[in-house]
Amino acid sequence: MKLTRRDAVVALAAVGGVGASSVAARFDAPRAGDGDWDGAGADASAASADLLDVMDAAAAAVFPSDVDGRRTFVERYVVGRTEDRASYREGLTETAAELDAIARDWRDAAFADLSVETRDEILRGLGVETADPEPDGTVSERIRFYVVNDLLYAFYSTPTGGRLVGIENPVGYPGGTESYQRATMPDAGADGTGEEEETDG
Template sequence: MELTRRDALAALSAAGATVGAGVLVGRLDPPRADAGAADAQDSNPRDSPDLSADLLDLLDAAAEVVYPDDVEGRRAFVETYVLGRVENRPAYRDGLHEAAAQLDATARDWHGTAYADLEPDTRDQLLRDLGVETADPDPEGPITDRIRFYVVNDLLFAFYSSPTGGRLVGIENPIGHPGGIESYQRASMEETPGGTTSGGDGE
């Protein structure tokens, strides 16, 4: 099963996201050695869809845990989808960053290394030990609820809203969040990652 950027764009459409040029070309924000003070002053990272490689590494690592084992093309799919989800949505982007940072900090505290560097089984167990599998997806809740909302549920929504992921469960164009793999995927068919009806943006 191979996920493509087209799958990611279809999932973004299902989420009601407007796809901009930054998503179509893919944008990361590695440090620029030649960036001058004027460039730094003129730029506004809160309005930019750029994301750090570390954040995308973490999200890809989480996707490896919650997606089926035979999925290919996962990294490009995750990157395209997440870039689209955060574009022109600074509050959502900030929430995603915070939830991911808390998950990574927990991994470093409990296992001495970044979440993305853990073995898949350890990543899975860490999420379960945090209670993410039974948490309510709530962007304003405790950190476990926010990890469920911003990381697990949104990744699952992306997968099952794509044509390739939808075919796995017999719904090529699924509406909302269809549930999914075992206990990680219990959201109702009528809700998006934000707890709204299908087509909402989760805010």
């Protein structure tokens, strides 16, 4: 399955972000020991990687394996949707930086430079899969909220994620009022959702 430009634009529209640019955000200075988490000794000076790199790397673990065009989707979604949401963007940036710092501390490498399997191990090692998504919680809860759930929401509220499950017009996506009447899910491109010609990734 390919993520399309339409997916990214819709994901942006769904959260009120407009004018998505391709400018990758840079991390603000992370705060070592931020929040309640105190186990990894996050190294602020080492956390200089690109926000997009970390989110795309997380998406590689969080999205299903058979997805193309991921980085473009994440770029537009992550950057675009946070432009008008300053506090959310701050939380996202800080949390991604912490995740990167944890990777450097635990595995001596930027999160994005690790294998998908190792990223998955780090996330599960932090207990993110069972953590409550809390924007003001522990680092595991914040990673669940700002990184994992942010990506899952974007993915499964667009046709590409929905189609993998069997619904071309998933909840959260403005896919019109034709699809609910159909007996079957048409091929991508045949229903106005996830047109292949818009694919750019």
